[in-house]
Amino acid sequence: ACEYDFWAAAKKLCAYWQYRLEIFGSRYNLPMDLSGEGALIEEEVDLFKRGVAFVGPVDGFGRAVFTFERENFEADWIDPGDVKLKVIFYMLHVLAEQEAAVSNGFVAIIACETEKHAKSAPDGKPMKLVKSEIIPVRIRAMHLISFGASSTTGRALNLMLSFMKTWSFLHFRVRMHTFETNGTILSDFGEYGLSSIHLPERAGGSVDPKKWAEERIEIDKKRYASFHSHTKVDACANGQDPATIVEQARLDTQKKLKRRLDELRELSEEYSNERELARLEAEVSDLAKKNGKLRMDHGYLQVLQRLGSFVVNDYDKDRLCIRNIVILALAKVVTETPGILPCYRDNNCLLPSVTEWFLTHRLVFAGRDSSTNELIFSREDDDVPGEERLIRVNPGAEIPGLSAFLERLRLGLQGKLPCQLLGIDDTEDTLGGDSRGKESTRCAQDKHRRQERAKRVKLLKRL
Numbered sequence: 001a002c003e004y005d006f007w008a009a010a011k012k013l014c015a016y017w018q019y020r021l022e023i024f025g026s027r028y029n030l031p032m033d034l035s036g037e038g039a040l041i042e043e044e045v046d047l048f049k050r051g052v053a054f055v056g057p058v059d060g061f062g063r064a065v066f067t068f069e070r071e072n073f074e075a076d077w078i079d080p081g082d083v084k085l086k087v088i089f090y091m092l093h094v095l096a097e098q099e100a101a102v103s104n105g106f107v108a109i110i111a112c113e114t115e116k117h118a119k120s121a122p123d124g125k126p127m128k129l130v131k132s133e134i135i136p137v138r139i140r141a142m143h144l145i146s147f148g149a150s151s152t153t154g155r156a157l158n159l160m161l162s163f164m165k166t167w168s169f170l171h172f173r174v175r176m177h178t179f180e181t182n183g184t185i186l187s188d189f190g191e192y193g194l195s196s197i198h199l200p201e202r203a204g205g206s207v208d209p210k211k212w213a214e215e216r217i218e219i220d221k222k223r224y225a226s227f228h229s230h231t232k233v234d235a236c237a238n239g240q241d242p243a244t245i246v247e248q249a250r251l252d253t254q255k256k257l258k259r260r261l262d263e264l265r266e267l268s269e270e271y272s273n274e275r276e277l278a279r280l281e282a283e284v285s286d287l288a289k290k291n292g293k294l295r296m297d298h299g300y301l302q303v304l305q306r307l308g309s310f311v312v313n314d315y316d317k318d319r320l321c322i323r324n325i326v327i328l329a330l331a332k333v334v335t336e337t338p339g340i341l342p343c344y345r346d347n348n349c350l351l352p353s354v355t356e357w358f359l360t361h362r363l364v365f366a367g368r369d370s371s372t373n374e375l376i377f378s379r380e381d382d383d384v385p386g387e388e389r390l391i392r393v394n395p396g397a398e399i400p401g402l403s404a405f406l407e408r409l410r411l412g413l414q415g416k417l418p419c420q421l422l423g424i425d426d427t428e429d430t431l432g433g434d435s436r437g438k439e440s441t442r443c444a445q446d447k448h449r450r451q452e453r454a455k456r457v458k459l460l461k462r463l
Contacts, residue, residue, distance in 0.1 A: 002136075010264060010268070012133070012134050012136075014261075015132065015134045016134040016135065017257070019089075019129065019132070019134055020039075020089075023082055023085055023086055023089055024039045024040075024086065024089075026247075026250060027039045027041070027250070029250050029253040029254060029257065030249075030250065031220075031223075031224040031227055032089075032090060032093050033220030033221070033223065033224050034048055034090075034213070034216055034217045034220045035217070035220055035221055035224060038220075038224065039086075040086060040090060043083075044083055044086055044087070045217075047073070047083065047087060048087070048090075048213040048216070048217075049210060049213050049214075049217075050072045050073070050210070051069055051072045051200075051208070051209030051210040051212075051213060052068065052069055052070075052072045052073060052087060052209070053066070053067065053068050053069065053087055053091050053209065054066075054067055054069075054207060054209040054212035054213070055067075055091065055094050055095060055098075055212070056197055056198040056207060057197055057198075058098075058100045059107060059192070059193040059194050059195075059198065060193025060194070060195075061104070061193045062100055062103075062104045063100060063101070063104045063105055063106055063107050063140055063141075063193075064095050064098045064100045064101035064104075064105075064106040064107070064137070065106065065107050065109065065194065065198045066091055066095060066106055066107070066108050066109070067108075067109040067110075067111065067198060067199070067200060067207070067209070068108065068109070068110045068111065069111050069200050069209055070110065070111060070112055070113045071111060071112075071113045071114065071200075071202065072209070073113070082125065084125075084126060085125050085126055085129060088126045088129060088130070089129065089135075092129070092130070092135040092137060093135065094216070095135075095137045096135050096136060096137050101137040102136055102137060104140070105137065105138040105139060105140035106137055106138075106139060106140065107139075107140055107141045107142070107143065107192075107194070108130075108139055108141070108142045108143070109142075109143045109145065109194070109198060109199065110142065110143070110144050110145070111145045111147075111199075111200050111202070111203055112144060112145060112146050112147060113147075114147045139172050140172055140173070141172055141173040141174070141175070141192065142172060142173070142174045142175070143174075143175050143176075143177060143189070143192070143194070144174070144175070144176045144177065145177050145179055145185070145199075145203050146176060146177065146178050146179065147179045147202075147203075175192070177189065179203055179204075185199075185203060185204055186199075186204055311367075314368065315365075315367050315368075318365065318367070318368055318375065319359070319365050322359070322365055322375075322399065323355055323356075323359060325399065326355045326358060326359065326399065326402065327351050327352070327355050329402060329406060330350075330351050330354055330355060330406070330409065331351055333406050333409055333410050333413075334350070334351070334413065337410045337413055337414065338414075339414045339415075340413045340414065341413060341414070341415050344413050354409065358402075358405055362379075362401060362405060363377050363378070363379060363391075363399065363400065363401050363402075364377065364378040365377055366378050366390070369392070372392075373394075373395060374392045374393060374394055374395075375392070375393045375394075375395065376390060376391070376392055376393075377390070377391045377392075377393065377399075377400060378390055378391075379391060379400075379401070
């Protein structure tokens with residue numbers, strides 16, 4: 001019934017005993033039988049003897065059938081304390097003994113009382129008990145037999161119930177049948193796999209519910225004979241009242257039930273702890289995998305860091321060598337160049353500043369090719385259009401562009417930059433022989449000379 005889900009089965013078992021305690025009170029732990037000494041007392045067993053309910057054979061669809069005969073209650077009978085609920089509880093027990101009821105469910109037939117024997121309206125407790133399924137049988141359909149109502153009313157009610165079933169207001173089929181003649185109601189029930197063996201005699205059936213109750217009482221007596229005989233023997237042997245023995249048996253059963261519940265609770269806690277342990281172990285395993293991956297990433301980053309440090313150290317060494325080469329070349333120019341302007345003589349900051357400017361703005365060292373051992377430079381000026389910006393130089397070869405830069409520097413130190421590089425000779429005269437032309441040429445040359453001097457000062461400041 002619970003599809004091998006032991007947690008669902010445990011919940012239903014606890015709910016079963018809770019229902020049983022609420023319905024039967026202090027007699028909840030006694031056998032569920034019709035002996036009058038079990039959970040049902042004599043007054044409640046008398047209702048079965050009057051024929052208020054019986055279980056018939058399976059119907060045409062393999063379902064168990066349970067019939068409730070409301071007419072057999074006394075005319076002035078009022079439910080003194082959930083007696084109907086106790087009857088339904090016992091009948092569900094009887095249904096659970098049938099494999100058909102457990103597998104295919106059961107059909108309930110309620111034969112309503114006539115107007116002259118009208119009883120109190122049924123409350124919702126029996127239906128709540130049936131729908132709870134604490135006893136593993138499921139109701140599949142309900143048929144109500146009305147005596148005295150018109151067939152038109154019955155058809156209208158059936159139509160309404162069909163709509164309720166279609167729109168899921170009801171989870172099982174409910175049909176109303178109006179008793180007119182035996183043949184009519186039997187043919188009506190035949191459509192649903194039911195026949196006269198499922199109906200009481202006043203509805204054209206062939207079942208005597210009182211006879212069924214007598215047979216059931218005999219079955220229960222044989223089944224629980226050892227329990228009741230043991231109780232009576234103990235009472236006679238000890239000179240105690242049987243009621244006292246029953247109460248003692250109830251207390252003993254409560255203790256046993258408590259022990260079983262404690263064991264179940266321990267098993268539940270143990271299972272919960274095992275599940276929690278499994279979850280924590282899975283979490284630890286996942287964290288261990290993540291930690292291992294992080295360690296691998298950390299090791300990879302350390303390798304990259306060492307490799308980067310190695311590359312940076314090699315780069316710094318190569319750049320330092322190149323810088324020393326440029327400084328030596330600049331020092332040679334400063335030493336061997338005649339006519340250096342006074343402001344450049346004995347200037348300790350000149351060589352380092354010019355060297356850094358050259359390696360930063362003219363030719364930037366990019367590094368060394370590890371496969372060919374070539375030095376790689378990046379050209380930062382656009383003086384030579386059409387050439388590649390990246391230049392490869394073999395170790396020991398001349399640094400590209402250094403000779404031209406030294407020549408410009410030599411002219412700048414002599415105060416001739418940029419006039420010489422622009423091809424303008426200060427001593428050159430323009431064509432024309434008249435004094436006015438010479439004067440205008442001289443003025444133009446002076447102006448040009450001032451402009452060139454200003455450019456030279458700006459260039460020297462940059463250097």
